[in-house]
Amino acid sequence: MSVLSRVAYRGGLSAGLAVAGAIGFAVLPAGAAAADVPGITDEQSAPAPFAEMQARIAEIETELQALQDPSAFAQPQTTRSTGAAENAGSTGTTTADRAQRAEIPGLTPRTAAQQDPSQALETLEALASGGQSQGTAASGGSRVQQVVSTALGKVGEGEDTNGTSFYGKWYDKHTKQRGFAAAPWCDMFLSWVAVQHGLQEQMGVFAYTPWHAEWFRKQGRFDRTPRVGDLVFFDWGGSKSISAIDHIGMVTGVNSDGTVSTVEGNVSDKVVTRKRGMGTIVGFGHPAYEG
Numbered sequence: 493m494s495v496l497s498r499v500a501y502r503g504g505l506s507a508g509l510a511v512a513g514a515i516g517f518a519v520l521p522a523g524a525a526a527a528d529v530p531g532i533t534d535e536q537s538a539p540a541p542f543a544e545m546q547a548r549i550a551e552i553e554t555e556l557q558a559l560q561d562p563s564a565f566a567q568p569q570t571t572r573s574t575g576a577a578e579n580a581g582s583t584g585t586t587t588a589d590r591a592q593r594a595e596i597p598g599l600t601p602r603t604a605a606q607q608d609p610s611q612a613l614e615t616l617e618a619l620a621s622g623g624q625s626q627g628t629a630a631s632g633g634s635r636v637q638q639v640v641s642t643a644l645g646k647v648g649e650g651e652d653t654n655g656t657s658f659y660g661k662w663y664d665k666h667t668k669q670r671g672f673a674a675a676p677w678c679d680m681f682l683s684w685v686a687v688q689h690g691l692q693e694q695m696g697v698f699a700y701t702p703w704h705a706e707w708f709r710k711q712g713r714f715d716r717t718p719r720v721g722d723l724v725f726f727d728w729g730g731s732k733s734i735s736a737i738d739h740i741g742m743v744t745g746v747n748s749d750g751t752v753s754t755v756e757g758n759v760s761d762k763v764v765t766r767k768r769g770m771g772t773i774v775g776f777g778h779p780a781y782e783g
Contacts, residue, residue, distance in 0.1 A: 635689070635781045636721035643685050643742050643755045643763075650762035659684055659757065663699055672699055679704055679740045681757030682723060686779075694779040701725060701737045708777030709734065715775055718746045722776040724754060724768070732774050741766070743776065 651657045659680040660672040666687065672680065679701050686695035698704035705725045708714040716732075718724065726739040741756035744765070752773075754766045 633781075635691075639685060639689055639691065639695075639781075640721055640742065640744050640755070642688055643682070644744065644765070646681070646757075646763045647755060647765055648762060657758075667697070667699075675699065676758055678756060678758040681763065682740060682742060685742070691779065691781070694781060695723065696777075696779075701740045702735050704740065705734045705737055705775065705777060709775075711780075713778040713780070715778075716770070716773070718743050718752050718776050719778065720745060721781060722778055724752060724776050725774045726768070726772050727774050728772055730771055734774060737774050741768075 649658075654674075656673040657677045657680075659677040660675050662684055663672045663677075663680040664670050666683075679698050682695065683692070683697040683699070686692050686697060696704050696707050698707070704723070705714060708723070720743055722743040724741050724743050725734070725737045726741070727733065727736040728738050729736060739756070739758075741754035743752050744755050745753035747753060747767070751767050751769050754768055755763065756766055757763050759766065
């Protein structure tokens with residue numbers, strides 16, 4: 493969302509976060525793994541993580557205001573300033589999208605091919621044929637292919653004109669919380685994808701990216717070796733610290749040049765495809781697609 497939208501939103505988010513804090517920040521549906529949220533917080537004695545979210549959002553907004561060069565969106569960089577400019581608003585939140593293709597005011601649905609014919613379409617064709625995607629075959633068989641295809645199918649969709657997103661609204665409803673409608677939604681987008689395939693226990697349902705990465709780490713499913721269908725966690729500052737994570741995406745291809753192809757929500761307020769180097773990647777969460 494725009495800087496002005498974020499500034500107008502922060503007051504409302506603060507109230508929403510306060511309510512969320514009273515009932516637990518990441519509430520999962522009854523069918524989700526009971527250990528999801530406690531597994532992230534049971535060893536923490538620091539201040540409430542939603543306070544950390546507010547601080548991180550404020551930090552990125554400050555960096556965004558200092559950047560006026562549109563070329564920052566062209567190529568992913570290993571510096572924090574460029575990452576913050578392209579991905580401002582991604583800190584601490586995760587996914588959601590619509591179960592149907594019903595029109596939502598302010599959204600402009602486009603196919604993956606329209607967004608990036610040389611990357612997204614190639615990925616979709618490779619997955620459909622059961623072959624390799626951007627250099628590496630999808631692990632986990634048809635389940636991975638279906639999940640990646642669902643995420644790629646949302647490329648080009650974005651926020652409403654008032655700065656809210658479908659994914660934030662969905663997350664409010666799904667977790668029975670309030671205050672996420674206009675929040676950064678990169679992680680909520682992927683949470684929505686997970687729920688569409690009944691994979692919330694394998695992929696996780698989160699709105700705060702450091703918690704999500706820690707959830708994978710505690711299961712022994714977090715490292716720096718990418719596979720198609722993995723969730724990839726970024727720190728635009730280039731650290732390898734889970735607590736510094738700013739953003740999340742999904743790996744759609746592992747390339748021979750050492751990069752990964754991704755689909756990501758809340759980049760320039762849209763769902764986009766990107767090609768990312770390892771310099772800003774903290775690690776990869778490996779969903780248990782096999783079961």
